[in-house]
Amino acid sequence: xxxxxxxxxxxxxxxxxxxxxxxxxxxxxxxxxxxxxxxxxxxxxxxxxxxxxxxxxxxxxxxxxxxxxxxxxxxxxxxxxxxxxxxxxxxxxxxxxxxxxxxxxxxxxxxxxxxxxxxxxxxxxxxxxxxxxxxxxxxxxxxxxxxxxxxxxxxxxxxxxxxxxxxxxxxxxxxxxxxxxxxxxxxxxxxxxxxxxxxxxxxxxxxxxxxxxxxxxxxxxxxxxxxxxxxxxxxxxxxxxxxxxxxxxxxxxxxxxxxxxxxxxxxxxxxxxxxxxxxxxxxxxxxxxxxxxxxxxxxxxxxxxxxxxxxxxxxxxxxxxxxxxxxxxxxxxxxxxxxxxxxxxxxxxxxxxxxxxxxxxxxxxxxxxxxxxxxxxxxxxxxxxxxxxxxxxxxxxxxxxxxxxxxxxxxxxxxxxxxxxxxxxxxxxxxxxxxxxxxxxxxxxxxxxxxxxxxxxxxxxxxxxxxxxxxxxxxxxxxxxxxxxxxxxxxxxxxxxxxxxxxxxxxxxxxxxxxxxxxxxxxxxxxxxxxxxxxxxxxxxxxxxxxxxxxxxxxxxxxxxxxxxxxxxxxxxxxxxxxxxxxxxxxxxxxxxxxxxxx
Numbered sequence: 001x002x003x004x005x006x007x008x009x010x011x012x013x014x015x016x017x018x019x020x021x022x023x024x025x026x027x028x029x030x031x032x033x034x035x036x037x038x039x040x041x042x043x044x045x046x047x048x049x050x051x052x053x054x055x056x057x058x059x060x061x062x063x064x065x066x067x068x069x070x071x072x073x074x075x076x077x078x079x080x081x082x083x084x085x086x087x088x089x090x091x092x093x094x095x096x097x098x099x100x101x102x103x104x105x106x107x108x109x110x111x112x113x114x115x116x117x118x119x120x121x122x123x124x125x126x127x128x129x130x131x132x133x134x135x136x137x138x139x140x141x142x143x144x145x146x147x148x149x150x151x152x153x154x155x156x157x158x159x160x161x162x163x164x165x166x167x168x169x170x171x172x173x174x175x176x177x178x179x180x181x182x183x184x185x186x187x188x189x190x191x192x193x194x195x196x197x198x199x200x201x202x203x204x205x206x207x208x209x210x211x212x213x214x215x216x217x218x219x220x221x222x223x224x225x226x227x228x229x230x231x232x233x234x235x236x237x238x239x240x241x242x243x244x245x246x247x248x249x250x251x252x253x254x255x256x257x258x259x260x261x262x263x264x265x266x267x268x269x270x271x272x273x274x275x276x277x278x279x280x281x282x283x284x285x286x287x288x289x290x291x292x293x294x295x296x297x298x299x300x301x302x303x304x305x306x307x308x309x310x311x312x313x314x315x316x317x318x319x320x321x322x323x324x325x326x327x328x329x330x331x332x333x334x335x336x337x338x339x340x341x342x343x344x345x346x347x348x349x350x351x352x353x354x355x356x357x358x359x360x361x362x363x364x365x366x367x368x369x370x371x372x373x374x375x376x377x378x379x380x381x382x383x384x385x386x387x388x389x390x391x392x393x394x395x396x397x398x399x400x401x402x403x404x405x406x407x408x409x410x411x412x413x414x415x416x417x418x419x420x421x422x423x424x425x426x427x428x429x430x431x432x433x434x435x436x437x438x439x440x441x442x443x444x445x446x447x448x449x450x451x452x453x454x455x456x457x458x459x460x461x462x463x464x465x466x467x468x469x470x471x472x473x474x475x476x477x478x479x480x481x482x483x484x485x486x487x488x489x490x491x492x493x494x495x496x497x498x499x500x501x502x503x504x505x506x507x508x509x510x511x512x513x514x515x516x517x518x519x520x521x522x523x524x525x526x527x528x529x530x531x532x533x534x535x536x537x538x539x540x541x542x543x544x545x546x547x548x549x550x551x552x553x554x555x556x557x558x559x560x561x562x563x564x565x566x567x568x569x570x571x572x573x574x575x576x577x578x579x580x581x582x583x584x585x586x587x588x589x590x591x592x593x594x595x596x597x598x599x
Contacts, residue, residue: 045098045588048105052098060097066180067188068092102584103195114193122189123182127168128161134171202576206568213560214553220560221548223490226499226516227541228506229478230486231459233451233534240450244443252446253435260433260441264400265374267428270387271338271355272420273331277366280326289315289322331419335412339421343408346423353406355423374428387420389413403427448534455537459528463539466525474525474541490546493517507531512540 043051107113132154144150172180253260289297297318300311315322342358349357356369372384377397380390392413396403409421435442465472478485486501491513499509506512508531515526519542526540 043589044094045586047098047102047584047586049585050101050105052101057094057097057101060100061092061094063188063191064092064097064100066185067192098586100191100195102580102586103198104191105584106580107194107198110198112194112197114190114197118193119186119190122193123168123186124163126189127171128163129158130171131163131167132158132161134167134174134177137177199573199576202573203569206565206572208561208565208568212564212568213557216560216564217553217556218547220556221492221552223492223546223548224516225487225490225543225546226512227474227485227487227543228512229459229474229483229539229541230506231455231481231483231537231539233448233455233530233537236451236454236458237447240447240454244446244450248450249439249442249446250435252449253438253442255449256442256445257432259445260438261430262428262433263376263378263430264397265376265428266397266400266403266424267371267374267426268387268422269355269371269425270369270420270422271342271359272368272370272386272418273335273366274368274418275324275327275331277418278327278330278334280323280330284326285319285322286315288326289318292322292325328414328419332412332414335419335421339409339412342421342423346406346408351406353423355421371425374426386417387413387415387422389415400427452530452534452537456528456530459537459539463525463528474539487543506538507533507536508538512538516540516542 041053041055044054044057045052169182171177172182172185293312294310297313298310299313302308302310338358342353342355345358346353359367359369368386370384370386372387375383375393375397377394377400380393380397381388383390383393403424405424405427407424409423412419412421462472462477466474466477474485477483486506488499488501488506491498493513496509496513497505499506499513508529511529511531512526515529519526522542522544524542526538526542528537528539530537
């Protein structure tokens with residue numbers, strides 16, 4: 001035995017006391033930390049009897065968040081950085097994390113665990129994407145995911161990339177990109193795949209019978225026949241006007257504010273001269289006729305002018321039109337000169353300038369100067385008839401923001417009875433119309449609504465009578481009130497545009513079909529429904545159904561099978577989830593900060 005061994009053996013008790021003295025404070029301090037940590041890491045809830053602390057749930061949130069982010073190949077550098085506006089797509093709520101833990105318990109109960117092979121395949125699939133995104137991020141390449149061509153090019157690049165462990169590890173461990181390790185990432189993948197396998201069991205249990213597919217086909221393609229009684233709301237016009245109250249007018253004013261609103265408008269000053277303010281001499285008229293006769297005044301065009309000349313309208317027949325053209329040209333020139341002088345004065349006088357002031361006193365009797373009502377874009381046709389020129393004002397108003405007070409016409413503008421120029425006097429901002437200024441429109445809208453309300457009420461009374469008295473039918477009501485019943489060709493739930501009478505679509509077709517396909521039994525009535533134009537109200541009777549033929553079934557069978565199968569998968573998963581939740585018996589303990597999400 002060596003001397004050192006003899007030393008430890010002889011002094012064993014002393015050495016043990018010294019070691020205990022050294023490590024006791026450390027254990028004590030650790031215990032204090034654990035106690036403090038326990039206070040700051042309370043139990044939040046229990047799932048399947050397991051107490052879930054805040055840190056346990058936060059770890060699950062982080063795990064799910066990172067898994068989602070890596071599945072999308074999203075970097076945290078350069079063009080791929082997760083910006084704030086995209087964060088919410090990948091955030092994980094506390095409830096989501098608790099559900100994830102719940103599903104892990106269910107997987108353990110069933111003995112399900114993703115295999116090494118499945119994890120390896122997922123590593124290679126996602127790894128190639130991570131490698132490409134990492135390389136692009138390091139190179140500062142910009143990728144626009146909304147561009148189809150860029151998405152296609154990226155997918156092609158990923159498919160052609162060779163997976164190597166070195167590149168895969170580099171992407172994951174880059175602190176500006178992956179910020180994780182292969183071991184942690186693969187554990188996340190395994191947990192995610194495992195939970196997916198458990199949920200997939202519900203999907204795999206879904207089956208579809210031929211009967212299910214046929215029923216869906218019939219539901220989508222079932223034809224229904226309707227008998228439709230139509231009542232015009234105009235029948236209630238007088239009653240609506242006589243019973244209209246001030247409150248109903250005010251209600252219509254509030255309801256239709258958007259119609260009465262005065263949008264951006266321009267106020268003009270106009271200086272106009274009529275064609276009668278200039279004369280056309282006989283010489284000018286004759287000269288103009290000769291200039292224009294081969295373009296404007298041919299009565300019969302000859303197929304071979306060398307053999308047979310054209311025949312023309314005579315000057316006597318077209319003299320008034322020719323004189324009008326001559327006066328218009330002369331007036332255009334005079335108004336162009338006036339506009340040139342007016343522009344010069346405007347530049348000198350500035351805000352003090354007016355068109356009226358630019359007219360020479362001796363010519364004042366030749367002009368009409370006025371300020372028409374302000375013009376609003378979209379309502380050019382409502383402009384003063386003395387300056388009605390829709391294209392001109394559409395152009396001006398479309399550039400409202402660029403228009404300035406004091407601007408003048410670029411050129412004189414010809415209308416049916418003369419030529420005018422304009423000056424912008426004021427730009428009026430958008431504002432609500434005053435009640436008293438639009439009272440006539442308000443009354444008409446209120447009456448229209450009241451007519452519709454009265455008509456629906458009356459048809460509702462008829463519906464009640466038909467349903468409660470066997471002697472009253474849709475036909476007897478129609479006969480009593482002089483109304484018609486029409487029975488269009490059967491339509492399916494999407495064919496309201498084919499609900500026609502005399503080749504014309506019924507204005508309320510969409511409402512009739514929508515309500516009619518909610519009826520379960522033939523012979524029942526829809527509620528009163530109205531046309532979009534408020535001119536008609538209808539009672540429609542579900543007269544009978546026509547099942548579609550099987551000829552079209554085979555064409556839709558594959559699509560319908562997928563649709564029904566997917567719906568059943570969702571139903572089964574929802575039912576399975578509800579069962580797992582019930583068995584998990586979640587019991588929340590701490591509710592504060594319940595909206596925390598992983599970032």
